[in-house]
Amino acid sequence: MAGEGFEQFVRVRYTELLHTAYLLTGSVVSAEDLVQTCLLKVMPRFERIAEPMPYLRRAMVNQRTSWWRSVRRELLSAEPPEPDGPGPAYEFAERSALMAELARLPQRMRAVLVLRYWEDLSEADTAEILGCSVGTVKSQASRGLTRLRAVLEPSGESQRSAQ
Known part of the structure; x- marks a missing residue:
């Protein structure tokens, strides 16, 4: 190109x-x-x-x-509105929740998740771009996905509310 x-x-x-x-x-x-x-x-x-x-x-x-x-700090945005149910508003709320949680992740972890799952790069390509080992990419991706699941899954919502 x-x-x-x-x-x-x-x-x-x-x-x-x-x-x-x-x-x-x-x-x-x-x-x-x-x-x-x-x-x-x-x-x-x-x-x-x-x-x-x-x-x-x-x-x-x-x-x-x-x-x-x-x-030296992240700017937080307002919480998305409560979802009404399936539809554009619900999808927007889901995406907003994902973006908010993604923003709370450390920079390296966020970069790994974006490059691996949005850009669909291999672990080796992601490691090369970030200047780290493939093992670091694997561990950061695993930890990042675990953190996102813990907060975004329905059972994670009740855990988060109780904190």
Whole structure:
């Protein structure tokens, strides 16, 4: 894709990058900022990058971590409305609950879950992007999924309410 030029790459891959950034940040505005920041950093040397998607994923994870360190705290959003039952409002509430819980995970754990399950990357590819071992990816994914299940499953709701 590097031969097609930067503009063509952005036209084709922007939405995909934006989805990944949204999962990393939990905010549409922050996701747009993250993608734009990383694209601006990559643009001058784009033609020399053999595989731009893995490179940009890594850049987004690193940039998000850098922003998180500078703020040193996560901004919490209001709780989603109670679901009425199946339908768009219910699906929105479910997705909002998932995003809220994803935002509470440590940065590395969140990055592993986003890259493994949203981007559908292999454990080896995820480990390469994050600069860690495959074992770290496996353990972070397992712990992250366990934490999400504990809070998001119906039995997890009652446990969380009791705390």
